[in-house]
Amino acid sequence: MTILNPTNINQNVRNLEYAVRGPLVTRALELAKELNNGAEKPFKSVIRANIGDCHAMQQKPLTFFRQIISCATYPSMLDNPDIPEDVKERVNSLLDACGGRSVGAYSESCGLEIVRRHCADYIKQRDKLDQDVDWQNIFLTTGASEVVKVTMSLVNQSSNGKPVGVMIPIPQYPLYSATLCELGMHQVNYYLNEQENWSLNVEELERAYGEAEDQCEIKVIVVINPGNPTGAVLSKRNIIEVVEFAQRHNIMILADEVYQHNIWAEGASFTSFRSAMAEINAKLELVSMMSASKGYMGECGLRGGYGELYNFPLDVRAILYKLLSARLCCSVLGQITMSCVVKPPKIGDPSYEKYEAETKQVLSNLKSKAKLVADTFNSIEGMQCNEVAGAMYAFPRLSLPKKAIDEALAKNQQPDFFYAWQLLESTGVCIVPGSGFGQAPNTYHFRTTILPPPDVFQDMMNRMKSFHQQFLARYS
Ligand SMILES: Cc1ncc(COP(=O)(O)O)c(C=O)c1O
CATH class of the missing domain: 3.90.1150.10 (Aspartate Aminotransferase, domain 1)
Structure with missing residues (x-):
């Protein structure tokens, strides 16, 4: 037996x-x-x-990414004259940050500082911010999936003996229902409006909240933008409405923004929750996430991602980072992939033209x-x-x-x-x-x-x- x-x-x-x-x-x-x-x-x-x-x-891997990953993994390739200078520079700076200049060494639990800084610069540029983004609020992960899991683990304690409730869109990406089920949390469904292009309606958020309030202690609302499986892109106005809803009910926001490079509709654009919150000076906690798996890179198997904490109390941040330390670190190759995602070649760099051509082809x-x-x-x-x-x-x-x-x-x-x-x-x-x-x-x-x-x-x-x-x- x-x-x-x-x-x-x-x-x-x-x-x-x-x-x-x-x-x-x-x-x-x-x-x-x-x-x-x-x-x-x-x-x-x-x-x-x-x-x-x-x-x-x-879909073909982007040359810039794979040159960096190859050289970082097998540094003798840095002697190859075919490898562009910007790739060599990046690899050297990344390897300098690795223990023993090897991607085989564990990194700090939240990831290599240099890559966390690259992510911070990316967010600053993406959201056209005047101020620097604090790189210490960024943690590198095994894909965006891990951001979801650690955030849910962190908040999974209620004060009223009922399970913690998490509002998720329906239809949703099954990572959410699976994680809530695994952690014994209460799934609070809010329905997206199919008749209006899967839009997110605040009356529906209020309905879902009101009906679930007695069964659990609602602490989080998840928003997936652009949407999986819906393909919808939320407007800035809509995002601000969600933030105001969360403020009214004192719940934090988990913004799944892994498709931020994948916008197709004429006139549509990506607005991050972070920038919408900054605009209205919202003070509630936000965790937002990005991934190497989507966009034009599609590097799903390398398992790169990051989460950014916004408005988080420092003592809570420290506890989350302690949780991350219990898994030592995420894959250093995944971290290096994230460096490529958030810091691609810029105009004038030797790799720029090829990179531009390849990404344009994928997106078109x-x-x-x-x-x-x-x-x-x-x-x-x-x-x-x-x-x-x-x-x-x-x-x-x-x-x-x-x-x-x-x-x-x-x-x-x-x-x-x-x-x-x-x-x-x-x-x-x-x-x-x-x-x-x-x-x-x-x-x-x-x-x-x-x-x-x-x-x-x-x-x-x-x-x-x-x-x-x-x-x-x-x-x-
Ligand atoms: C909306 C959404 N969030 C998160 C993920 C997980 O991505 P990752 O591969 O970075 O873990 C996916 C993967 O398909 C997704 O569609």
């Missing part, structure tokens, strides 16, 4: 779910293997549009796919898709025939899971059902990324369109 079984382990861990890596993904991997082994399928390839993993979708591809995806879905009967104004996803709404819903429920499946499963089995396209992100009751959606390369993406749109027509014909 084993000591451990599913009922005597931590039930919070047992219960947590992470839809973007759920059973559909497992099946997609199996299908790809079956195809490789020569199995006959109604499709020739599996297209994985389930996760925002750019390089897995053939994504922008055209953001338009194509919404246009295609909107041309299909029974599908409705809001503009993909930012980020890397579309989250269209499906009008499913009653017969399909009944058959799904009879099989104990969510109707959008049922749809996504059939789509995968008949076309090889792997998407994530809306139920994995949360959605208004009795509505059905799915999320697709816009990451496959343009030709594959067009093929995927065609497969989805013809599948949908057949699905409607079968169940109507």
Whole structure:
């Protein structure tokens, strides 16, 4: 007999779910293997549009990033005459900050000071601030995911015996529901308004707050901007309204801004929570985050991220940093990647032109796919898709025939899971059902990324369109 079984382990861990890596993904991997082994399928390839993993979708790494990472990892490469001087300078300054000039040495728990300073300069420039940003408020992490986890751990204590409540958008990125479940916190859903391009409405925030107030002690509101899975970009006015809401209720803000480079809609722009709060002189605590995984870099596997604390009491900051010290440090290669993200080559640097050309290419591809995806879905009967104004996803709404819903429920499946499963089995396209992100009751959606390369993406749109027509014909 084993000591451990599913009922005597931590039930919070047992219960947590992470839809973007759920059973559909497992099946997609199996299908790809079956195809490789020569199995006959109604499709020739599996297209994985389930996760925002750019390089897995053939996006090329940026040369500047990889030169820095290669030279930092194997410094003999610094003698190579093909390596540009600005890369050599950066690598030398980063290695000088590493113990024994090696990326194999642990760094300080919050990350290398030089990289934290690069992040501080980036924020100053991004938000056009007159004053310097305090680099000591920045901590480097294993992707943005770790910022979320440590922040939630930090605030997870209530004063009234009820669980700590965290307001999260619905639909949300499942990192939030999973982390809250793991830590035994109370998820307070506020619904984004699909009819108005997934906008964030303050009356809805008040409703959600008011209805949950008795069940928990609400301490945090999470905002994802640009939105995953919605693709919405919040206006400055809207952000200020959220800040005012948080001020009214004395709760802190966790701003997930990992898609800040991914803005597609004409006239839209990214406003950071930090700058909006500075503008109205808001004094509440904010944790905002950035990642190496998104934007034009897509370096998901290198696991770089940072969090910035704003308006944090110094004694609380010290406790958070103590928590970080318990994991020693995050990957130094991830930290170096963040240095590249926040301090790219500038005009006149030897690497500048290539860097500009490469990043422009990535962004313009994504922008055209953001338009194509919404246009295609909107041309299909029974599908409705809001503009993909930012980020890397579309989250269209499906009008499913009653017969399909009944058959799904009879099989104990969510109707959008049922749809996504059939789509995968008949076309090889792997998407994530809306139920994995949360959605208004009795509505059905799915999320697709816009990451496959343009030709594959067009093929995927065609497969989805013809599948949908057949699905409607079968169940109507
Ligand atoms: C909204 C959002 N936040 C956080 C993350 C996690 O990013 P990271 O790879 O930096 O941990 C993701 C990843 O897809 C995301 O979409």
